[in-house]
Amino acid sequence: MPIFGHSLHLSGPSDHDLMIFSLSKLTGHAGTRFGWAIIKDKDVYDKVLNYIYLANAGISKDTQLRALKVLKVAMKADGKPFFEFAYNQMSDRWNRLTSVFSKSTRFSIQRRHPLHCNFFHQTRQPSPAYAWVRCERQEDNDCAAVLKAGKIIGQSGSTFSAKIVMHDLV
Incomplete structure (x- = not known):
């Protein structure tokens, strides 16, 4: 899992086959339950997408709006x-x-x-x-x-x- 600069050092850009991020790790907003991933392998991507669809039927608009607002605040002046x-x-x-x-x-x-x-x-x-x-x-x-x-x-x-x-x- 990629590491954010406020907890550990970033020695260079991450370039892994699978990188998972969560708003709770980035900003401490655990209740929002919002995350994202970078997946290089198309087959793995399709399986993850199918799992997300079956497991929770999407993300509520409220969660999406809260996550967007939090990310905008966090990323001001390049973060x-x-x-x-x-x-x-x-x-x-x-x-x-x-x-x-x-x-x-x-x-x-x-x-x-x-x-x-x-x-x-x-x-x-x-x-x-x-x-x-x-x-x-x-x-x-x-x-x-x-x-x-x-x-x-x-x-x-x-x-x-x-x-x-x-x-x-x-």
Whole structure:
């Protein structure tokens, strides 16, 4: 799935056989349930089109109008102000999260490394919408359960084929 510049770096244009986009990932408008795809293979395209037709019989006019309005706002001035705002928000959240975890000996989070982003024409830290949390104590062999006991919602790292089950996604 293509990545938008406010969460991770864009090292170059995407050129995959199948690229899926969603308004919720781009702007946070999850309730709109609107997405689009670039599909290079005509046979795959026909199958996807048929599935969409059978699965939901189209997209409501309300959803289409809301998506159009949101996309117009997001794409003003080539989208730079929107993505800069989103990056700054996510970066601030990551700075606060990193500060909290740096004081803990029980938990740690993944290290992020600066990468060059061709969209912003600068090198900067990625700010993904998730954090890999590691339980550092040997007795905490089910990190998901430890986090859940602390009322932290997450998913077990094994869901994402993490090699070490002490990692969990929050």
